Amino acid sequence: xxxxxxxxxxxxxxxxxxxxxxxxxxxxxxxxxxxxxxxxxxxxxxxxxxxxxxxxxxxxxxxxxxxxxxxxxxxxxxxxxxxxxxxxxxxxxxxxxxxxxxxxxxxxxxxxxxxxxxxxxxxxxxxxxxxxxxxxxxxxxxxxxxxxxxxxxxxxxxxxxxxxxxxxxxxxxxxxxxxxxxxxxxxxxxxxxxxxxxxxxxxxxxxxxxxxxxxxxxxxxxxxxxxxxxxxxxxxxxxxxxxxxxxxxxxxxxxxxxxxxxxxxxxxxxxxxxxxxxxxxxxxxxxxxxxxxx
Numbered sequence: 001x002x003x004x005x006x007x008x009x010x011x012x013x014x015x016x017x018x019x020x021x022x023x024x025x026x027x028x029x030x031x032x033x034x035x036x037x038x039x040x041x042x043x044x045x046x047x048x049x050x051x052x053x054x055x056x057x058x059x060x061x062x063x064x065x066x067x068x069x070x071x072x073x074x075x076x077x078x079x080x081x082x083x084x085x086x087x088x089x090x091x092x093x094x095x096x097x098x099x100x101x102x103x104x105x106x107x108x109x110x111x112x113x114x115x116x117x118x119x120x121x122x123x124x125x126x127x128x129x130x131x132x133x134x135x136x137x138x139x140x141x142x143x144x145x146x147x148x149x150x151x152x153x154x155x156x157x158x159x160x161x162x163x164x165x166x167x168x169x170x171x172x173x174x175x176x177x178x179x180x181x182x183x184x185x186x187x188x189x190x191x192x193x194x195x196x197x198x199x200x201x202x203x204x205x206x207x208x209x210x211x212x213x214x215x216x217x218x219x220x221x222x223x224x225x226x227x228x229x230x231x232x233x234x235x236x237x238x239x240x241x242x243x244x245x246x247x248x249x250x251x252x253x254x255x256x257x258x259x260x261x262x263x264x265x266x267x268x269x270x271x272x273x274x275x276x277x278x279x280x281x282x283x284x285x286x287x288x289x290x291x292x293x294x
Contacts, residue, residue: 099181140154192209
């Protein structure tokens with residue numbers, strides 16, 4: 001059997017034209033990539049929480065209470081040495097729990113604590129926190145009025161201001177590290193169950209848990225919608241059409257979420273839901289949990 005000529009002949013086919021980065025038609029790809037990364041991070045967090053590490057073997061309630069006490073200690077502490085020691089303890093916890101220490105340290109200290117440090121740097125000046133001069137920045141014969149602030153004749157970085165900013169930076173970083181350790185070593189369902197130890201109403205816990213699960217479900221639905229739209233899109237899209245597509249996607253997602261909420265509620269009622277949440281997890285405290293509590 002001979003092949004037809006159009007399958008044998010060679011043609012000079014130009015390569016497809018790729019749009020420049022940041023063009024309007026790439027918003028679908030960027031949205032899909034961001035939603036996929038969020039779902040992958042959630043799955044990776046659950047995988048780390050089910051590893052055979054030190055903190056993974058502790059009861060969720062013990063971990064929750066311990067992390068809350070450590071965060072309170074970091075917030076009330078007035079010694080930098082204790083905050084540095086607490087940071088080293090978090091590193092040991094991450095290592096013994098088989099977590100990616102370097103990756104987590106970059107994510108923790110490279111965002112919220114760094115932004116906090118940048119926003120509080122003016123507090124090191126003697127205009128806000130007066131004290132012992134550390135570095136003199138400006139000196140004048142008379143006081144100047146600028147931006148509605150009466151500036152002193154000598155502008156310097158005070159030692160007390162530097163200590164206050166350092167305390168805030170270390171407190172924010174350590175508190176965030178302890179929260180990340182709790183989330184990375186405990187399944188989400190167990191965290192919600194352990195909130196009962198804080199005497200939080202079960203209805204409020206159920207709302208938080210369903211909100212979290214709805215976020216993941218709606219992300220999956222949104223990703224499917226955007227992938228289907230990307231497969232049906234050829235070439236560049238005008239900005240007017242993009243706004244129309246985003247509006248229709250929001251309306252469609254809202255309608256699907258309402259339908260899903262009704263189906264979930266009917267399924268809960270069919271399984272005996274009466275408005276009260278019950279937990280099947282027994283309240284046992286092995287030897288390792290008792291040692292951690294002490």
